[in-house]
Amino acid sequence: MSIDTSSLEGKKIVVIGGTAGIGLAVANMATAAGAKVWAAGRSQSHIDKAIIASEGLFQVRQADTHDSESMEKIFKEVGSIDHLVSAAVGGERTLKPFLEQTQDQFQAAYDKLWGYCKVVRTGASYLTETSSITLVSGSPARKIKPAQSPLSCVGAAVENLSRCLAVELAPIRVNVVSPGTVDTAMFDAMGDQKAANLAGMTSTHLIPRAGTSEEVAEGVLFVMRNRFVTGTTVDVDGGRILS
Numbered sequence: 001m002s003i004d005t006s007s008l009e010g011k012k013i014v015v016i017g018g019t020a021g022i023g024l025a026v027a028n029m030a031t032a033a034g035a036k037v038w039a040a041g042r043s044q045s046h047i048d049k050a051i052i053a054s055e056g057l058f059q060v061r062q063a064d065t066h067d068s069e070s071m072e073k074i075f076k077e078v079g080s081i082d083h084l085v086s087a088a089v090g091g092e093r094t095l096k097p098f099l100e101q102t103q104d105q106f107q108a109a110y111d112k113l114w115g116y117c118k119v120v121r122t123g124a125s126y127l128t129e130t131s132s133i134t135l136v137s138g139s140p141a142r143k144i145k146p147a148q149s150p151l152s153c154v155g156a157a158v159e160n161l162s163r164c165l166a167v168e169l170a171p172i173r174v175n176v177v178s179p180g181t182v183d184t185a186m187f188d189a190m191g192d193q194k195a196a197n198l199a200g201m202t203s204t205h206l207i208p209r210a211g212t213s214e215e216v217a218e219g220v221l222f223v224m225r226n227r228f229v230t231g232t233t234v235d236v237d238g239g240r241i242l243s
C-alpha cells in the first residue's frame with residue numbers, strides 16, 4: 001500500500017496575509033483538507049472578518065511582514081511549520097508611468113519583497129526538511145503593460161528570490177504562485193465600480209473574467225502538496241500573460 005505523502009492532513013500551515021483574499025482562501029481550503037492553520041494579517045477589521053470566516057476551525061493572529069517579532073510569536077506558538085505561505089500585499093504601488101513616479105514611490109513597491117524576505121528569515125528555523133515555502137507574485141511580473149513598472153519589477157524580484165531560495169534552502173521546497181486579475185479586497189477602493197472595472201480589465205484575457213481567490217488558492221495547495229515541485233512559478237491567471 002502506498003502512503004500519500006502529499007496529504008495536508010494534520011500538517012501545520014502558517015499563512016501570512018491570510019486574513020483576506022487569496023491567503024484567506026488558502027487558510028479555508030487547507031483547513032478543509034485537514035491541516036492545522038494559522039492565518040495572520042495586520043488590521044483588526046480583516047482579522048475580525050477572518051475569525052468569522054474560520055468558523056473556529058483555524059487560528060487567526062495579528063502579524064506584519066515588516067515586523068519579525070509579530071511573526072516570531074506565531075511561529076513559536078506553531079512550533080515546527082510544515083508549510084509557510086506569504087500572500088501579503090506588503091507594499092504600496094503607484095500605478096503611473098515610470099517617469100511620473102518619484103524614486104520613493106517606486107521603491108515603496110519593493111516593501112512587498114522586503115516583507116517576504118523577513119517572512120523567510122524569521123520562519124526558516126521553524127521549517128524541516130520536508131517543509132515548503134510559497135510566495136505570491138503577480139502576472140505583471142511577465143506581462144508588461146504601461147504604468148505598471150513597480151508591480152512588474154517587484155513581482156519579478158519575488159519570482160527570482162524564490163528560485164534563489166529553492167537552491168539555497170533545498171530540500172525545503174520554495175515556489176511562487178502568480179495570480180492574474182483576481183476579485184479580492186485589493187480592489188475594494190473601486191467601490192460600486194469594482195465589478196465593471198474588473199470586467200473591463202479582464203475582457204481581453206483568454207478566460208475573460210476576474211479569477212476567484214479559491215482558484216488561486218488551488219495553485220498554492222498544489223505546490224504545498226506536490227513534493228517534486230520546487231523553484232517554480234505556477235500561473236493562475238486566466239491566460240492573462242498570453243493575451
Ligand SMILES: NC(=O)c1ccc[n+]([C@@H]2O[C@H](COP(=O)([O-])OP(=O)(O)OC[C@H]3O[C@@H](n4cnc5c(N)ncnc54)[C@H](OP(=O)(O)O)[C@@H]3O)[C@@H](O)[C@H]2O)c1
Pocket residue numbers: 016017018019020021022023040041042043044046047063064065066087088089090091115136137138139178179180181182183184185186
Ligand atoms: N488580487 C489580484 O488581482 C492580484 C493580482 C496579482 C497579484 N496579487 C497578489 O496576491 C497576493 C494576495 O492579494 P489579495 O488580492 O488576496 O489581497 P487582499 O485581498 O488585499 O488580501 C491581502 C492580505 O494580506 C494582508 N496583508 C497586507 N499587507 C500585509 C503585511 N504587511 N503583513 C501582513 N499581512 C498583510 C491583508 O490584511 P491586512 O491589510 O489587514 O494586513 C490581507 O489579509 C498579494 O501578494 C498581491 O500582490 C493579487
